[in-house]
Amino acid sequence: ETGVTQSPTHLIKTRGQQVTLRCSSQSGHNTVSWYQQALGQGPQFIFQYYREEENGRGNFPPRFSGLQFPNYSSELNVNALELDDSALYLCASSSSDRGLETQYFGPGTRLLVL
């Protein structure tokens, strides 16, 4: 069974640029959630994708957007990067968007905005 994978592992961007982060879900999982974890904090929910549709969203501005593909992999796009966007971005997959299924996380992408 393949776990959740994310790419790239590290990324450095400058303020105002755009970035795309990628996530492959665990085999058998059709739901992907994205989280932002600032240094010293717990992860904050960005949004969730189920069947290629955004299924729920946290308190993040529209410049955070995403996609889910037919193979259930997903992308997180952030436009007009700000210094505060520097964080660890975690992707998690689960077997359903309903109920209380466990979300399994990938290794994360560390983004630094200069």
Add this chain to the structure above:
Amino acid sequence: AQKITQTQPGMFVQEKEAVTLDCTYDTSDPSYGLFWYKQPSSGEMIFLIYQGSYDQQNATEGRYSLNFQKARKSANLVISASQLGDSAMYFCAMREALYNQGGKLIFGQGTELSVKP
């Protein structure tokens, strides 16, 4: 309001001893799940244990057990026979079944556990 509180920023434990990490939560949803994750310095969030709000017994997974006290809204993680590899950040998280259809996990601030040899 949905909330998870972990009041211990840092904890120390001697190798081979047991340790309890505290977690309290707040929700008005009658159906919810509580999760504990371990985050080593590498960053990956590793799932440890799950407790459903309707589960009658406390969850156990190997050396991990969850002390679930529903009336007190607490879900403490107990790690028995600590090992050096247990040194990491530990996060308590909650997901609501009825009031939160968007799959959001709400995390606490975390507890950093250090195991001493």
